[in-house]
Amino acid sequence: MIRVTALTRTYGDLTAVDQVSFEIGTGEIVGLLGHNGAGKTTIMKMLTGYLEPTGGSIEIDGLDIRTDREAVQQRIGYLPENDPLYSEMTVLDYLDYAATLHGVPDAERDDWIREAISRTELTSRAMDTIGTLSRGFRQRVGVAQAILHHPRLLILDEPTNGLDPTQVLQMRNLIRSLSAQATVILSTHILQEVQAICDRILIIHNGQKVLDATMDELLAGKHLLVAIDAGPEHALDLLNSVRGVVAAEPVSWPAAQAGPGHRYALELGENHDPAEAAPVVAGLAATQGWKLYALQPERRDLEQIFSEISAPGGRS
Ligand code: ATP
Numbered sequence: 001m002i003r004v005t006a007l008t009r010t011y012g013d014l015t016a017v018d019q020v021s022f023e024i025g026t027g028e029i030v031g032l033l034g035h036n037g038a039g040k041t042t043i044m045k046m047l048t049g050y051l052e053p054t055g056g057s058i059e060i061d062g063l064d065i066r067t068d069r070e071a072v073q074q075r076i077g078y079l080p081e082n083d084p085l086y087s088e089m090t091v092l093d094y095l096d097y098a099a100t101l102h103g104v105p106d107a108e109r110d111d112w113i114r115e116a117i118s119r120t121e122l123t124s125r126a127m128d129t130i131g132t133l134s135r136g137f138r139q140r141v142g143v144a145q146a147i148l149h150h151p152r153l154l155i156l157d158e159p160t161n162g163l164d165p166t167q168v169l170q171m172r173n174l175i176r177s178l179s180a181q182a183t184v185i186l187s188t189h190i191l192q193e194v195q196a197i198c199d200r201i202l203i204i205h206n207g208q209k210v211l212d213a214t215m216d217e218l219l220a221g222k223h224l225l226v227a228i229d230a231g232p233e234h235a236l237d238l239l240n241s242v243r244g245v246v247a248a249e250p251v252s253w254p255a256a257q258a259g260p261g262h263r264y265a266l267e268l269g270e271n272h273d274p275a276e277a278a279p280v281v282a283g284l285a286a287t288q289g290w291k292l293y294a295l296q297p298e299r300r301d302l303e304q305i306f307s308e309i310s311a312p313g314g315r316s
Contacts, residue, residue, distance in 0.1 A: 001026045001183050007056035009042050016042045018207040029179045031198035032187040039207040040187040041081055044155050048078045077146035081157040087131030091141055102149035116144040136167035156186040172197050191302045203309055210309050221298030224274040226281055227261040229291040242280050244272030261293040
């Protein structure tokens with residue numbers, strides 16, 4: 001669906017985006033993550049054809065944005081960071097205007113506008129003047145104009161920025177439902193946001209891509225956590241002998257998850273995963289007559305991963 005190769009953008013002496021490459025398949029929800037000033041908006045503006053790259057290439061649906069800009073733009077819906085809505089227009093008039101800008105065929109215009117209004121739950125506000133709407137409703141109008149022309153790729157820059165918690169949940173549900181018809185790229189610096197809706201994340205730091213991984217790959221740790229009633233003097237050697245375990249060590253329960261028993265973290269070797277080792281550990285507990293209180297793959301914390309990868313601060 002999208003192939004970005006060595007994408008670069010400079011502003012004078014500043015390299016805002018530096019040789020970034022990635023590919024995104026149809027239907028994925030990808031989070032573009034990074035500190036303020038990392039280069040996310042610059043990447044999104046280049047993907048949508050609003051900003052000329054200094055170097056590199058962007059292909060969307062097999063079309064090169066340099067040579068087929070208009071055809072590419074018809075396939076894209078874009079919610080800019082600070083959506084420039086026309087505050088004196090009504091929602092309906094604005095969407096009608098957006099339909100013209102997007103080149104929606106006359107025969108489809110009314111149906112598609114109605115559909116965009118209904119999907120963003122704006123029906124009761126369709127006749128309201130945009131300037132009188134709350135921030136959350138204005139954000140929905142921005143999304144409605146972005147999805148109006150049935151784009152195959154949706155690019156949403158900070159879609160939940162400034163929304164209250166209820167509106168955030170509604171926006172997440174909307175984005176998930178939109179991904180049934182379109183590939184979605186969204187930028188944010190809110191980690192929970194990414195964890196809640198994205199299949200995959202790209203982390204940008206000082207203009208460079210520093211991580212590209214699926215959420216499952218990222219959050220799956222290399223440890224299997226086990227809680228049993230046997231102390232280290234009885235259990236450690238046996239746990240260390242489980243196939244695939246390279247090191248077993250006692251760990252303490254985090255305060256938030258206090259529970260019974262002695263707890264161990266079993267570090268697994270390169271080609272071994274927790275799903276293989278877990279039944280073996282359960283079998284060992286049964287044969288040794290240990291009480292097994294917990295047996296679970298480690299889940300890593302996105303905040304921890306993010307701070308390991310990108311030092312705080314960044315440019316702005
Ligand atoms: P934020 O999360 O704050 O929106 P971002 O990751 O989207 O940040 P960008 O807006 O892409 O970051 O900015 C990347 C870098 O490029 C920043 O250092 C920014 O100051 C700089 N920059 C962006 N636009 C311009 C411009 N028009 N002229 C000069 N520098 C710019």
